[in-house]
Amino acid sequence: MKDIGFIGLGIMGKPMAKNLLRAGYRLVVYNRTASKMEEVVAAGAQPAQSNREVAEKSEVIITMLPNSPEVKEVVLGPNGVLEGARPGSIIIDMSSIAPLVTMEIAKIAQAKGVRMLDAPVSGGEPAAIQGTLSIMVGGPEEDFQACYDILRAMGSSVVRVGPIGFGNLAKLANQIIVAINIAAMAEAFTLACKAGLEPAVLYEAIKGGLAGSKVLDAKAPLVMNRKFDPGFRINLHIKDLTNVLETSHQLGVPMPLTSSVLEMMHAMKVDGHGDEDHGALAKFYEKLAQTEIK
Ligand code: NDP
Structure with missing residues (x-):
């Protein structure tokens, strides 16, 4: 899978997205505050106008947002990821949110044929820049395997810890x-x-x-x-x-x-x-x- 979408280019998201570009992935990005996309676009990413557009153009959609309400809004809300995602695509939420909310979002996504992993990270901004994050993944083994190389482009430790929600x-x-x-x-x-x-x-x-x-x-x-x-x-x-x-x-x-x-x-x-x-x-x-x- 080469076409990746990335939503949320904050302290963590921006360097993580740049590491994906460095690893050779094609990247479509969106950030609520458009100016934060500039650096990643200059590094080779394609800018989108909405969360929905990111999903329409990607096989894997990564979100890196503050907390549960923001992830719900971006994935389930109007003009959101689920409106644009094709059946078979995979959402990887790398934000740190409440495990029960992860499970709730995954269930709604599943009803539309969209798969989901939760993959929160540890290591802070320095590890995000160096690509040495510790990534804790929840979700089906098959989807974990399909996304392993993508996650390894951002982290030096990528461990599946159990079903969806267990990453969080x-x-x-x-x-x-x-x-x-x-x-x-x-x-x-x-x-x-x-x-x-x-x-x-x-x-x-x-x-x-x-x-x-x-x-x-x-x-x-x-x-x-x-x-x-x-x-x-x-x-x-x-x-x-x-x-x-x-x-x-x-x-x-x-x-x-x-x-x-x-x-x-x-x-x-x-x-x-x-x-x-x-x-x-x-x-x-x-x-x-x-x-x-x-
Ligand atoms: P930032 O505040 O730097 O970035 C948050 C991003 O989310 C921004 O791109 C912001 O957009 C976007 N956003 C916020 N609210 C919304 C919304 N309602 N709709 C759409 N986009 C929104 O946070 P961090 O990068 O520091 O953290 C992201 C996640 O990573 C958090 O869950 C955090 O707990 C976790 N984390 C952070 C670490 C750190 O050291 N900072 C370490 C490990 C994990 P905008 O630019 O428009 O505000």
């Missing part, structure tokens, strides 16, 4: 671990710094031990250098943890740590930091402890 279930698990790790790092560094220990020295001392992690390596330097540009916005992490709690309440699973971190993130949003990187969660602790990790 894996992503929720990923987001729980990342959020709690950031909070743990912020809590620990605030204590050490208030006592007078230099954060750079602390980082050097602990990064090779059991407390070392990819989260620590990615976020501790940013906090110490006071770099809070996104990256991954606190508002997006609030969205993911809200999807976690909706899912966990339906399944009857208590989530005491996730709930606490979500409340901290809400406080940061109210305090005007929602569009900063989730590493800015450190400021929650700094403010309460009246210290700074630097």
Whole structure:
């Protein structure tokens, strides 16, 4: 399959689309704000006028949007993907959304003969640029195999985790671990710094031990250098943890740590930091402890 449509050229979508072009795929793109298509069009993509037109011209349609309501609107709404998609084509939703919504959309698509995979990603903007995302895929094995090479053009790890919706279930698990790790790092560094220990020295001392992690390596330097540009916005992490709690309440699973971190993130949003990187969660602790990790 060579004709791919791509909808949603934001922080993640733009570099992912460029990697598909680099891999030799023909790409039709659409973004609500037209100016964001320019760079990808300059790199060889064909611009479309609507979500529907993207679907009409593609065998595989990729969406990379913020959350469940936007994916519903783009796929099921007027002038949307399902109006244009041919029977047999495959939608790959790579957004991080609620698993139950994924299942709902897939069912409606199936009734029109259109197949669907959910394939949310982890790794952030740097991995999107380098084509080294971790991609968690839900959907039938046959469709996964048909789309594997396309996904590998964007990610270095592409794992099918189960039926449709399970990609997003894996992503929720990923987001729980990342959020709690950031909070743990912020809590620990605030204590050490208030006592007078230099954060750079602390980082050097602990990064090779059991407390070392990819989260620590990615976020501790940013906090110490006071770099809070996104990256991954606190508002997006609030969205993911809200999807976690909706899912966990339906399944009857208590989530005491996730709930606490979500409340901290809400406080940061109210305090005007929602569009900063989730590493800015450190400021929650700094403010309460009246210290700074630097
Ligand atoms: P951005 O906000 O940068 O981009 C979102 C894209 O969705 C934009 O192209 C935007 O269009 C489009 N969009 C938003 N609302 C609508 C709508 N109602 N109709 C049509 N298009 C719409 O987000 P990211 O690229 O950062 O994130 C995308 C997804 O990837 C999210 O689910 C996020 O959780 C996930 N993700 C993000 C990571 C990150 O580090 N940023 C890491 C891993 C996953 P417009 O330009 O018009 O606003």
